[in-house]
Amino acid sequence: GQQVMQIPQYQxxxxxxxxxxxCNSSTTLSNIQWYKQRPGGHPVFLIQLxxxxxxxxxxxxxxxxxxxxKNSSLHITATQTTDVGTYxxxxxxxxxxxxxxxxxxxxxxx
Amino acid sequence: DTAVSxxxxxxxxxxxxxxxxxxxxxxxxDTMYWYKQDSKKFLKIMFSYNNKxxxxxxxxxxxxxxxxPDKAHLNLHINSLELGDSAVYFCASSQNPGLVTGELFFGExxxxxxx
Numbered sequence: 704g705q706q707v708m709q710i711p712q713y714q715x716x717x718x719x720x721x722x723x724x725x726c727n728s729s730t731t732l733s734n735i736q737w738y739k740q741r742p743g744g745h746p747v748f749l750i751q752l753x754x755x756x757x758x759x760x761x762x763x764x765x766x767x768x769x770x771x772x773k774n775s776s777l778h779i780t781a782t783q784t785t786d787v788g789t790y791x792x793x794x795x796x797x798x799x800x801x802x803x804x805x806x807x808x809x810x811x812x813x
Numbered sequence: 814d815t816a817v818s819x820x821x822x823x824x825x826x827x828x829x830x831x832x833x834x835x836x837x838x839x840x841x842x843d844t845m846y847w848y849k850q851d852s853k854k855f856l857k858i859m860f861s862y863n864n865k866x867x868x869x870x871x872x873x874x875x876x877x878x879x880x881x882p883d884k885a886h887l888n889l890h891i892n893s894l895e896l897g898d899s900a901v902y903f904c905a906s907s908q909n910p911g912l913v914t915g916e917l918f919f920g921e922x923x924x925x926x927x928x
Contacts, residue, residue, distance in 0.1 A: 736916060745903060746856070748916040789854055795915070800869075803856040 705730050707794045709804030717812050722779045724807035726792035734795045735768055735775045740806070741788040749777075782811050816840050819904045819920035826894060827928055833890045834923045836904030844868075845887035846917065847879060848903040856903070862887055894927045901925070 706729040716722050726735065734753045738746040750759055752768035752775060759766045765778045775794075779786055789806040796802070819836040826832055838845060846869075847859040860879040861869035867879070876892045891898060904920040 738917075740854075745919040745921050746917070747919070751916060791856065793917075801858070801915070801917070803858075806854050806856070808854065 705794070705796050705800060705802045707792060707802045707804040709792055709807055711807055712805065713808045713810070715810045715812065716782050718784060719781050722782050722786070722809055724777050724790050724792075724809075726775045726777075726794070726804050728773045728794045728802075730773070730796060732772050732794040733797045733799075735772075736793045736795070736801070737766060737775075737777055738791045738793065738803075739788050740791065744788075746791060779809075782809070784811050784813050787811050815921075817904055817906055817918050817920040819902075819923050821923060822921065823924050823926075825926045825928065828894055828896060830894050831890070831892045832894060832925070833888055834902055834904075834925075835886070835888045836920055837886050838904075838906040838918070839885065840906055840908075840918060841885075842906040842908050842918070843884060844907050845881065845884070846905040846907075847887065847889050848905060848919075850901045850903060850922070852900070860887075860889075891925075894925075896927050899925055899927045 708727045736751045737749040740746045756770045757768040763780045767776045789808045791806045792804040793801050817838045844863045846861045849857050859873045862881045864884050865881045878890045881887045901922045901924045903922050905917040907915050907917050
């Protein structure tokens with residue numbers, strides 16, 4: 704079955720440092736979504752990428768979808784304490800199944 | 814108005830008991846889901862319903878039985894609770910995944926603790 708791996712599992716950064724999480728799928732995806740879950744909260748949709756090689760930005764967050772549509776990354780520039788949480792990628796297969804990665808827990812030291 | 818609401822938020826119970834979690838969405842979505850999030854934060858899909866019909870049923874013990882009385886509601890009943898059932902259960906909904914983005918809207922979660 705489809706597997707979506709996400710690394711790293713945990714990341715501690717100093718406030719102001721950059722952060723990147725990577726997502727890899729065992730199969731080609733039709734699209735990929737990213738979610739953020741604050742501590743004690745629920746996952747909240749951030750963005751969806753559909754096209755091969757697509758890059759989208761949301762303020763300090765940059766999302767990329769690989770050319771082969773099997774990997775993706777989320778990069779945060781100059782982290783802030785409000786960025787704390789777990790970031791999940793979720794890959795949708797051509798058969799419409801959405802599979803979540805294991806998440807990357809980001810901790811930011813002020 | 815909460816888009817996806819689930820009750821109860823917290824549930825503490827003894828092994829062997831039966832419990833239910835209710836979920837309602839007011840977004841007019843066609844598809845609803847139950848996800849289980851364990852202590853390591855892994856999000857695993859359990860069930861998916863599209864317009865009251867079961868479309869995804871992952872390898873979940875048959876002690877778990879979903880029920881969708883209408884497309885705005887998806888309840889989860891768990892029989893004979895076990896220690897390993899302790900987790901946060903999230904309900905979610907989406908528009909038909911074949912249309913538009915198919916992004917998931919999650920409820921706030923129901924934390925189940927089995928003693």
